[in-house]
Amino acid sequence: MFSNYLKIILHKLYREKLYALINISGLAIAIACCVILGLYLRSELTYDRYQVNHERIFRLEREFNINGKINRYAINSTVIGPMLKEDFPEIVDYVRLRPNLQSILIRHGNNAYYWDRTFIADDNIFSFFTHDIIHGNPETALVDPGSVAVSETFARTYFGDENPMGQTISTDTGGPRTITLVFADQPENTHLKYDVLYSYNHDSVAIPDNMTARRENLWGGYDFTYLLMPEGFQAGDFKRINDAFYSRHAAEQGRAAGTSFRTWLTPLADIHLDSSDLEYDVPGGNKLYLYGFAAVAVFILLVACINYMNLATARAAKRAKEVGMHKILGAGRGQLIMQFLGESLCFTFIALLFGIVLVEIALQMTLVTTLLDKPLSLDLFREPELLAWLAGLGLLIGTLAGVYPAIYLSSMLPLSALVGSNKNAKANIRFREGLVLVQFVISVGVIACTLLMAAQMRYVSSKSLGFNKENLAMIRLQGLELIDKIPTMRNELLKNNRVLDITSAPRIMGQGFPTFGGQAENNEGEMVTITTHNSSVDDNFIDAMGLELIAGRDFSKKFLSDSGANFVVNEAVVRMMGWTEPVGKRFQSGPFTGRVIGVVKDFNFKSLHSPVEPFVLTQYVDKTRRIPAELLPNPTRMLVLKIAGENIRETLKFIEEKFAEFDPTHPFEFEFLDDTLSRLYLSEQRLMKLIGVFAGICIFIACMGLFGLAAFTTEQRTKEIGIRKVLGATTAQIIFMLSRGILILVLIGSVVASLMAWYAMDEWLAGFAYRTEINPLVFLLSATLAAAIAFITLALQSLKTARSNPVQALRYE
């Protein structure tokens, strides 16, 4: 019996090539999209689950409450891990990783490369986290302060296939370190990735013995701290520990300063997706986008399944005879349902094979992996369980696509075999129209979403940020020696008249500024505790960056008192303090104490996701620089060059040559400020491109279905077309007649889709503090686009029949 069905199916595939092509290619593309998105989702949803102890490991996170203003951090105090373990025996262990906030240049012999993912780590890290150790003893590797553990990639970069154990590497500041361990590269889906781990066992970062010093230390810190808890410990249980710890060690000091902090635990496997909006965090995933991707996968699948349903039921009249005949010969309804389901499963599994091939091809293309920002692979030999998933997907799609046609086709009465009538035909057509409507709702919806995202991205790149971002080249200066040469460099570089201005700051807009606790005088003359973002800048910074001074004055070299004493604040500080007369107010921030001398208009130093926060500028002075060497083993400062818009290439060449004279040890690297800023929207850009690609695929599959459907209706109406032509209808009239129904569906679909896209995009835009308005024209444009594509598809199909000699059409009968 089964072989009979298979034979009928294969024969049909062979005979009805267009039908087979549309169904199989549509399903194959949809399956490929689904598999790729599925692999992506799998990776995103299983972050850190490979860690043996992932259910027992938590990250300690913290928020400060300073006069009601909450700041949340992923990093913690150096001493909090050890102190917690001393006080609470249920804490099994802790490990600390202190990130180097900037990439550092690491040398071995003549080889020097920059590395971004370098940390100082406690020596128990290899027993705490799961690693594949290639060389070295994980127990002792980081015990010696002069030791360093490196990744396989790192080792390969410098040493090729040689064993790197015992080799030394060095940085600009730190002494030579000996490689004592090599670990296999971490899986792609781990939240904290590192290539270089230095030993934490340095005197400079040792925990003070004195309890007062320790408690002092609790209020700062730069360490990611992870705790290993007993089996069954829940994150919520930590509140008790936090409360007891805080009241024992920090409450008193907090009360005196008008501030407090609170710590909590986030389970290791949840950090990637659930731990959001923390400062100093490593970039995490976005749950909302995952939902978006999953929805897109489901949509594409639905569109392809609808093609199958539509084409299968459209052919019902053709198949009525076959169905009726089987029934007359004694086939039961169940048998026929199984036959038709078998048919759709057969289609799906053929499509599945092509889909897998497509996935393999797509994953080889860097375009796809760049778009997803994740290397994905579908290795059925190494992960045979994926086969089961794929088979499950095939079954699901085959059933989804086949169940309605199976029920519908098998419901036809045996009489229809003989007289070819079909009572349900009208209801069936309505149902098909409904399905086409769904396809166009999806297609127009995703097109509209893509356009709206593009509009927001345009808004983001064109919005005035309160400073000049064009033609500003930034060079990172590394090492104190070089930083001290800034005035000389300035003079030399300004000799080129295409270098318009030069300034410097520790960080530039878009790079993230540290926050400092401090105090400011309120209108009543009292000092209150505040937090602000800080930057110590060159005296010409405000002018060079194009910030707008709206009250008071700029820094000036003429006033010696400016150095390390006076502040220029932004409007957000004025708003926060409620100042009526900001200039002259007493102010203290970080190591600086002085007065406010000026106010600048708010500027967006962070991405447009967040509103402008309080920011203070201080003047950069050598003597006040306090960069603890152990925190920033490689002190850096950004040199910002404002250059003329023309002959940029030549200007850069000049700068490179000059720079090499000042700093022969570092490769010349620069970045334009607008590039740095656009990186702040990378995930949105990616989402937009991805949704755009899928919108294209969606509408392509939908149009393939439409093409098939049109082919079918045209064939059915061949005689009618012939008669109409004989009666004088023009080709255009006939094409219009054939496509009118579908175009009406596209229009109805557009209205529904617009409403849905409006809602979805409003949610997405809510993630931006600064957002474009939704322009209704976008919906009109999407609808027109979809209608145009649909019309072209239909016209292509019906043109042949509409233009043919009417006699041929009539002869068809």
Next chain:
Amino acid sequence: MANREWEQSMMIIETENLKKLYRTEEVETTALDGVNIKINEGEFVSIMGPSGCGKSTLMHLLGLIDNPSGGVYKFQGEDVAGYSERQRAPLRKANIGFVFQSFNLIDELTVFENVELPMIYNKTPASERKPRVEAVLEKMNMAHRMNHFPLQLSGGQQQRVAVARAIVNNPNLILADEPTGNLDSEHGEEVMKILVHLNEEGTTIIMVTHSEENAAYGARVIRLLDGRIVAENSPEKEYA
């Protein structure tokens, strides 16, 4: 009494005032208007009449393919007029074989597979099916074309396959709707001879035909006009 019981058991088809109306949105067409027929087991009955007189409709009703709009239809003594498709299907499967003017073979299957199909639906074990298909095809003189596809055969050969398919489950009743309509006279005669042979072996045959010549193979002719029986007699009497 005994006589009546015998008559009852011999009766395969009995209709009383059988009606069939077709309704569209605007018009109602009466296809059959009070047809009374009695057919005994083992009879060979021909149904004749001009196009549109209701012949095919009557065949569909008698073949349990369609429902009457009114009247009584007793099939083997069982009143089936009100049966749903679900109830009709098993009766049809067990008792009736169909032969159509347009053969209605399934193009994708071979001759053998076409003939085998009713037995598969009847859940006959595979071991029994092969010899029976072969025997029936032998009988129809089609055994040598067992592995051919329908489109590779002549019309007459296709109809012989269709007859083989109709009889493979040993039905009591064969309904033949213009079985020779698409055949030339030589092939037509061949098919008629097969039907006569089957009738001689005891199968009841009801045949719709346009041809007086073919009708003469039957023992009785029922003539329809505008959905009513206008004459019912044996062809011998008619021509006598």
